[in-house]
Amino acid sequence: MKSSVTAFIRKNQLVTSGATVLVGVSGGPDSMALLHFLCSIREEWELRLIAISIDHQLRDAQSQTDLDYVRAMCDRWDIPFIGASLDVPAYKQDKQMGTQIAAREMRYQFFAEQMEKQEADYLALGHHGDDQVETMVMGLVRSANSSDFSGIPVKRDFATGSIIRPFLGVTKDEINAYVEARDIIPRIDPTNNETVYTRNFFRKKVIPLLKEKNSNIHTTVQHLSETLSEDEQYLREQADKGFKEIVEVDEERPFAEFEIDMFQAQHSALQRRIFHLILNYLYDRLPKDLSYVHEEQFFALLQSGKGNVQIDFPAHLKLEKVYGKLMFYFFMQERVHHPSYYKTLEVPGRIDFPDGSVVTAVYSNTYHGQHKYSYFCNSEEIALPLHIRTRLAGDRMRWKGLAGSKKLKDIFIDAKVPKRDRATWPVLTDNNGVILWLIGLKKGQPDSQKSNTSYIQINYEKGDM
Known part of the structure; x- marks a missing residue:
């Protein structure tokens, strides 16, 4: 097995x-x-080994005896x-979680602390090939998510270094033969034989049947x-890139949104993963249900033809x-941070916004010089009435000198407008939906161009709030 x-x-x-290698040791x-294996290559590889063992306080005095056994073997x-x-029992009660999850969380927290304290490069764990088979088969039975079938990783980042599993290429039988040949008498946890635990059921009932068909199934x-x-x-x-490009989040509270057409432009495999990235972002802990x-x-919600619909x-x-x-x-979260609106702007007329901002529109026979917060157009060039709204998926606008049109999203990006401000940014359109003015950013060009002396002047005043 060593080779x-x-x-x-x-x-x-x-x-x-x-x-420097920390070795998680239960006594099994x-x-x-x-x-023992790492000890046997310690000099050749110039390794600094440190054994780390934990009593989870789940088996009364027996788990403490296991700890004492590991200490004695390390001395030898x-x-x-x-x-x-x-x-673990107190932690389980406090966090309202299952025993195995609570034990795992506390164990890995302690491992991480010791990795940092010892400035360790690796944490070596004893998972083997049969564990891998069990994990993959359990994933097949319990999950409908393809990402759950990647199994136990051989190596992954952890604390100051990596978790490694050198035994994933060998079987349980090979390990048993190894300890027997070296007169190692390990501690045996009696709960390993109780098939009431899901993993033990697969270990005892399912994996032996698979090995009958393929003795090399672990490989x-x-x-x-x-x-x-x-x-x-x-x-x-790729999903992470897609998430960053199309999903807008609020850094101050759990909130996320995206434009549906942009989301659906992603490959279906990425859509599923972006969806789960959103859930992981929003939930502190994914609910069991x-x-x-x-x-x-x-x-189904994405495919729905309804304009406004909710699901829980x-x-x-x-x-x-x-x-x-x-x-x-x-549900308990106020949604005032990203409200949508659609308002009609009469001429003459005025619209007041909750933040104190004001938009006014008047007729004028004289063209005045325009500035950032004013817009002039010939009254016959546009279809009245005017409207002010928040942006919609696929919004585009055109202006003089631009070949074609440009997405509002790209205009926001070019202007470095924070994502949190884009959803409520005021957009001025005519009655045909032509975007005339992305207020304060870009002035558009009406579809028709006429010359007369009747103008409409729109002014925007920012609020103090």
Whole structure:
């Protein structure tokens, strides 16, 4: 087994010479084999090893006995030892979560603290090939999301370095043979034999049947996991780019929105991932009752022909479709930060906005010099009445000297307008929907050009609020 594990380490570039490696050790066969293996290559690879073991306070005195056992073995093998007793039951109660999730969170928090304290490069864990098979099969049974099938990663960033799993290329039987040949007598957790736990059920009932059909299934599944992981990494990178380009968020509160046409222009594989990125951004912790059903509801909402419609998600999250936009916000959250509006501007007339801003329109026989917050046009060039509204998906405008038209989004980007301001920016249009003025930014050109002396003058005054 030593040669195959060493080859696996080299292939995946898991450890560098001279590194500091923390080894998570429970006292069971897998972690004891890993600790012994790393100890056997310690001098050759010039490794600084530190064993770290945790009592989760879940099995009374037995878990403390496991901790004492690991400490004793580390003394025998001359390996520095760090032990801790974590109050998982209290943490579970405080956070209102399951036992296994609570134990994992506390364990990894402690691992991260020790990584930083010891300035470690790696945290080595004893997951093996059979664990990988179990994880992939469980993902198939429990999830409708393809990203869940990337399995246990061989290596991933963590704290000051990386988590590594050198044993993912070997089986449980190989590990058992390894510890037996070296007279290592590990501690056995009796709950590993209780099939009431989901993973134990797969371990005892399902995986042996798969091995009957393919004794090398751990290698097959590991290769599948690696290729899926590479594909998923690429898709996530592309989805992250899409998220940054099309999704507008509010940094002060949980809120997100996007223009539906821009979202639907993305590939369907990226749409799903951008959707999940939005949920991860909004929720502090994803609700347990959030499932693929909500994903289906989301895409059905996008396809709906209705202009205004809402759906409810878990934990008071609402999705609201407002014509060309889709907004995500929490029910208790005030929505005044991104209101849409559509107002008719009579001539002469005036519109007052909640922020104190004012738009006025008057007829004039004299053309005055224009400035940033005024707009003049010939009254016969446009279709009355005028309207002031927020932008809509696909809005474009044209002006003198421009070949074709330009998206409002691109005008905002060029002007470096913050995303939080774009949704409420006032847009002046005529009755045919022609954008005449992106107020304060760009003056458009009417479709027709006539010469007379009857003008309409529109002025904008910014509010003090």
